[in-house]
Amino acid sequence: MSKQRVLTHIDAAGRPVMVDVSGKAVTARQALAECRVRFPADVAAQLRKSGLRSAKGGIVDAAVIAGTMAVKRTHDLIPFCHPLPIDGIRIAIDWHGERELRIDCMVKTTHRTGVEMEALTGATVAALTVYDMCKALSHAIVIGPAKLVGKRGGKRDVGRVV
Incomplete structure (x- = not known):
């Protein structure tokens, strides 16, 4: 019989709560998330021809910088995320x-809690940045899905982490 899982950010009274991680062991943790950006065929062809450059500059470079900044600020965006030292x-x-x-966004830390939200936030903000850099070409660009590919460390490993 499997153990019933419960929401960890809800207390017994049903109120939101930040998880107390003070009793957890400090371990190496990592997470890999991905997000997709799909373009109309003509826009994709134009971007391939341009080497992923737009009038605003290097699309990939801007997205990498934005995703990195987002990882480091995830705790400012998601209310119950702990601020983490990002390794x-x-x-x-x-x-x-x-x-x-x-x-793909891979994040590593050595801490008491994982970095799944940081990886998801980094991948998603990078995708939003791609959209912003390319929206002059089309508003039919689609972002997603965003998903956790895998995580290591903590109570259980999930999926794959390369």
């Missing part, structure tokens, strides 16, 4: 098929 961030952006960019 490493790797954001990779490349074409996935003819019309879609795949954005």
Whole structure:
């Protein structure tokens, strides 16, 4: 029989609460998230021809910087995220098929809580930045899905982390 899972950010009275991690062990933790950006065919062709540059500058460079900044500020955006010392961030952006960019965000820390939200935030903000850099070409750009690919450390490992 499997153990029933409960929401950790809700107390017994049903009120929101930040999880107390003071009793947890400090361990190495990492998470990998991805987000996709899908372009209309003509826009994808134009971006490929331009080397992913727009009138605003290097699209990938701007997205990597924005995603990195987002990882470091996740606790300012998500109310119950703990501020974490970030040991490493790797954001990779490349074409996935003819019309879609795949954005991977790997985050590492050594702490009492994981970095899933940081990885998801980094990948998503990078995708939003791609949209911002390209919206002059089309507003039919689609962001998503954003998903956790995997995590290591803590109570359980999930998925894969490269």
